[in-house]
Amino acid sequence: xxxxxxxxxxxxxxxxxxxxxxxxxxxxxxxxxxxxxxxxxxxxxxxxxxxxxxxxxxxxxxxxxxxxxxxxxxxxxxxxxxxxxxxxxxxxxxxxxxxxxxxxxxxxxxxxxxxxxxxxxxxxxxxxxxxxxxxxxxxxxxxxxxxxxxxxxxxxxxxxxx
Amino acid sequence: xxxxxxxxxxxxxxxxxxxxxxxxxxxxxxxxxxxxxxxxxxxxxxxxxxxxxxxxxxxxxxxxxxxxxxxxxxxxxxxxxxxxxxxxxxxxxxxxxxxxxxxxxxxxxxxxxxxxxxxxxxxxxxxxxxxxxxxxxxxxxxxxxxxxxxxxxxxxxxxxxxxxxxxxxxxxxxxxxxxxxxxxxxxxxxxxxxxxxxxxxxxxxxxxxxxxxxxxxxxxxxxxxxxxxxxxxxxxxxxxxxxxxxxxxxxxxxxxxxxxxxxxxxxxx
Numbered sequence: 001x002x003x004x005x006x007x008x009x010x011x012x013x014x015x016x017x018x019x020x021x022x023x024x025x026x027x028x029x030x031x032x033x034x035x036x037x038x039x040x041x042x043x044x045x046x047x048x049x050x051x052x053x054x055x056x057x058x059x060x061x062x063x064x065x066x067x068x069x070x071x072x073x074x075x076x077x078x079x080x081x082x083x084x085x086x087x088x089x090x091x092x093x094x095x096x097x098x099x100x101x102x103x104x105x106x107x108x109x110x111x112x113x114x115x116x117x118x119x120x121x122x123x124x125x126x127x128x129x130x131x132x133x134x135x136x137x138x139x140x141x142x143x144x145x146x147x148x149x150x151x152x153x154x155x156x157x158x159x160x161x162x
Numbered sequence: 163x164x165x166x167x168x169x170x171x172x173x174x175x176x177x178x179x180x181x182x183x184x185x186x187x188x189x190x191x192x193x194x195x196x197x198x199x200x201x202x203x204x205x206x207x208x209x210x211x212x213x214x215x216x217x218x219x220x221x222x223x224x225x226x227x228x229x230x231x232x233x234x235x236x237x238x239x240x241x242x243x244x245x246x247x248x249x250x251x252x253x254x255x256x257x258x259x260x261x262x263x264x265x266x267x268x269x270x271x272x273x274x275x276x277x278x279x280x281x282x283x284x285x286x287x288x289x290x291x292x293x294x295x296x297x298x299x300x301x302x303x304x305x306x307x308x309x310x311x312x313x314x315x316x317x318x319x320x321x322x323x324x325x326x327x328x329x330x331x332x333x334x335x336x337x338x339x340x341x342x343x344x345x346x347x348x349x350x351x352x353x354x355x356x357x358x359x360x361x362x363x364x365x366x367x368x369x370x371x372x373x374x375x376x377x378x379x380x381x382x383x384x385x386x387x388x389x390x391x392x393x394x395x396x397x398x399x400x401x402x403x404x405x406x407x408x409x410x411x412x413x414x415x416x417x418x419x420x421x422x423x424x425x426x427x428x429x430x431x
Contacts (some may be wrong), residue, residue: 054308055230084234085304087311136216136318138223146216162311 005040007126012038012045013070022061022143026100029062036083045070046079050088052162053142090162101125107147107158122158124149132156170305180239183365186358187299188242189261190368193358193404194302195235196262199252200412201283202228203419204270213273220319226282229314243391245310253423257406257413264403266346267412274327274334275341281320282345285381286352286374288313293369302341303419304365337391342394350399353378 016035021027029035029049039046047066053060063080064084090109098108107122121132129151135147137160144157180188205225212218243251265283270276278344292311294306327334353375355363362368383393402408422429 051230051308053227053230054234054305054312055226055228057226084308085300087304087308089311137218137315138220140219142223142226153248160315 005056007041009038011073012040012075014071015073015075016047016066019069021058022065023058024101024104024106026104027097029066031097031100033090033094034062034088034099035113044067044077044079045075046081048083050083052088056142057061088162090159093159101159105156106144107156109159109161111161119129122147124152124154125156126154127152183361184242186361187367188239189356189358190362191235191239191242191302192259193238194305194354195232195251195329196260197266198228198232198235200231200260200262200415201266201280202226203415204266205276205280207270208276217273221276221280222315224319227316231309231312233307234308238301238305250425253420257408257416260404260408260412260416261404262408262412264351264400264409265345265349267403267409267415268345268348269411271341271344272337272338273323276343277320277323277327278341279337279345280316281385282325282349282382283418284316284320284355286371286378288317289374289377290369292373293374297368298366306357324385324391325389328386328391338389338391342391346394347397347400351403353402354401355400356404377392 013030016038017028017030019029021029021032032052034049034052036050037048039047039048047070049059049062059082063082066080067078087109091111093109097125097136101108102125105125107125110120110122120135121130123130124147126130127149129149131150133150134145135148135155138144139146139157143159143162145160146155147158148155194375201334202225205221207230208218208221210218212221232252233248236251239251240246240248263283265279268275268279288310291306291310295303295310297303324338327338329335353371355370356370359368359371363370379393386393400409
């Protein structure tokens, strides 16, 4: 029975691996660290996620996408629970996710210890120079800040530490 | 989503059936929800009117964070109150039922007044939520903990603006001084506990804001010093928001924010 459940969980995990952030489509929800747990019993699948920012509109889209993907694969009885605590942190982002971000042109977050203290500047995702400057604490989405590279002059997004 | 047929049935009259301690919890949760919603609504008025594109994006991002926080509080409040939904609580309550701080409902004024209000509020909000994350109410603690990370960025951004304008040109300094004169009298209320705050502080659910005043003044003074701004003198302070007695401005905000749900009840898109 346990083996059956495990294989079912693996299948579900594989399906959820295809659910991406609608605003940063290179990242899956497990890359982002917002997929917290999957609970399976005979009748129901419970997917537990945690929001990134309180007001992030992507969360509604992600919830819908999880439901649709599972329904497509025949799992009709799905419950999606949003868990606020412990609060999401960018430290939960996978290393693979951080690499994908950088290739995509977004400087990945450093460890969240930087949130309050002295922050080091993110390296330019284009030319990898460390000679960059902050343009704005807030960017095109809640999770990003806007920087510019002083060497190649390219402006770029930085996924903020959180 | 369920929409109550009748606002009075769903919200007001239920209050008499719940124990008093639960009534305090509901009132406090609504106070937290209303305060963040109204400031979110005010800040969002800057959308497409910000001084430059990056700052337009910044103030609307802050607005979105506040809106998200308020939704978490409303969803929790809706779970406590019979027949309520987050939408009915935001869209179908009247002026006298809103418990937001007066500071949040004031008109935006100029950019100086908006960033000053954000700074004064964010410092207060961080002090309250730092206590609230230790609340015996797990959901309030979770929302506070989650929000604090966002507030850290709000304080950083708004304090930099207060310093930039205060220690800027003659014009920007004069604007910041004018902003302080315009809104300072609405800050006293932050630290005068309402009945529900006193009750909940005693039971470990809430926090007594009076105890936070010195820390708030100290942080404000640090930033004002750097901004070459003098701390305002003692003066008459406006109160009433926490109990539902508002300035004339709130009604107009609600009229705009609620008109769609009141005209087309249950409308969704």
